[in-house]
Amino acid sequence: MLRIAVPNKGALSEASAHMLREAGYHLRSNTKTLVHRDGENDVEFFYLRPRDIAVYVGSGILDLGITGSDLLAESAADAHQIMELGFGASRFHYAALPGTFNSVHDLEGKRIATSFPTLVKRHLKKNAVKAETVKLDGAVEVSIELGVADAIADVVETGSTLRQAGLETFGEPIMHSQGVLIARDGVKDEDLPERARILLRRLKSVSVARTYVMMDYDIRVKDLERATELTPGLESPTVSTLQDPEWCAVRSMVQADNVHAVMDKLYDVGARAILVTNIGACRI
Numbered sequence: 199m200l201r202i203a204v205p206n207k208g209a210l211s212e213a214s215a216h217m218l219r220e221a222g223y224h225l226r227s228n229t230k231t232l233v234h235r236d237g238e239n240d241v242e243f244f245y246l247r248p249r250d251i252a253v254y255v256g257s258g259i260l261d262l263g264i265t266g267s268d269l270l271a272e273s274a275a276d277a278h279q280i281m282e283l284g285f286g287a288s289r290f291h292y293a294a295l296p297g298t299f300n301s302v303h304d305l306e307g308k309r310i311a312t313s314f315p316t317l318v319k320r321h322l323k324k325n326a327v328k329a330e331t332v333k334l335d336g337a338v339e340v341s342i343e344l345g346v347a348d349a350i351a352d353v354v355e356t357g358s359t360l361r362q363a364g365l366e367t368f369g370e371p372i373m374h375s376q377g378v379l380i381a382r383d384g385v386k387d388e389d390l391p392e393r394a395r396i397l398l399r400r401l402k403s404v405s406v407a408r409t410y411v412m413m414d415y416d417i418r419v420k421d422l423e424r425a426t427e428l429t430p431g432l433e434s435p436t437v438s439t440l441q442d443p444e445w446c447a448v449r450s451m452v453q454a455d456n457v458h459a460v461m462d463k464l465y466d467v468g469a470r471a472i473l474v475t476n477i478g479a480c481r482i
């Protein structure tokens with residue numbers, strides 16, 4: 199049975215569960231459940247704190263895990279990312295009262311509160327800045343007001359927590375993060391057990407189904423080449439003949455966030471009856 203760690207709560211937990219359900223897995227129905235067996239898919243889910251997941255996977259106790267790439271980077275675990283999951287996007291950033299600092303170099307000799315001390319120390323060292331890190335478990339935004347730090351380094355998604363605390367980011371992001379699937383170091387995709395490779399393929403398919411749409415259109419044969427340059431598809435577009443020999447039909451996958459721009463360009467090269475449909479499920 200495949201053993202996989204998933205976030206039990208927090209920013210990544212609902213999105214992980216949603217993606218796994220879309221991939222056909224049966225998950226816990228009670229948020230207090232910490233171990234749940236999906237007999238049909240031969241998978242056991244362990245609901246753990248996202249911060250601890252890399253430790254379980256890195257030690258080989260669990261086969262795979264879902265966590266944030268910032269938490270993976272923070273942990274000293276022997277685990278690596280095998281797939282980006284496309285949710286839980288955030289930035290890890292320095293912040294302080296407006297007008298206090300402009301870049302990491304202004305932090306020389308200062309105190310920085312964070313729940314990610316390893317990430318921060320690594321970043322300071324890389325920039326040859328000597329500063330003190332103050333390790334806090336959470337709610338770090340309030341630490342400046344309380345006088346324990348001059349700046350903070352924390353996860354920023356919408357920025358509303360920072361704004362409410364009267365703080366502003368400064369400098370470049372320390373890193374960009376998102377939800378990732380992780381495995382133990384030294385384990386390559388091809389070394390994964392069969393069940394894990396199926397899970398990986400299913401998650402990739404959900405990701406593709408979310409990122410792409412299916413586009414159909416008619417085009418004159420003489421304009422086909424110019425049109426298919428705009429819609430090359432993943433491998434190659436499907437081209438079908440129509441009753442009128444001057445026209446043909448094209449079917450191709452297109453990135454969803456680009457779909458209107460592509461339709462406008464297709465129209466300009468002569469495509470008509472351009473239709474877009476969502477992809478419910480797929481295997482790529």
Ligand SMILES: Nc1ncnc2c1ncn2[C@@H]1O[C@H](COP(=O)(O)OP(=O)(O)OP(=O)(O)O)[C@@H](O)[C@H]1O
Nearest residue numbers: 207208209210248249266269286288336353355375
């Ligand atoms: N808006 C957000 N707030 C917090 N974390 C987010 C957000 N969006 C994405 N994430 C990601 O979620 C992960 C943090 O999850 P979570 O907040 O559940 O853990 P934690 O801070 O260790 O636990 P807790 O908040 O329960 O003390 C990080 O990988 C972070 O990048």
Ligand SMILES: O=P(O)(O)OC[C@H]1O[C@H](OP(=O)(O)OP(=O)(O)O)[C@H](O)[C@@H]1O
Nearest residue numbers: 336337338353354355356357358359360
């Ligand atoms: O930019 P925003 O959308 O406001 O989100 C970022 C905030 O959310 C997280 O806190 P969380 O809820 O995980 O609490 P914590 O600080 O106790 O970890 C993070 O630590 C920030 O405080």
Ligand SMILES: [Mg+2]
Nearest residue numbers: 208209336353
């Ligand atoms: Mg948190």
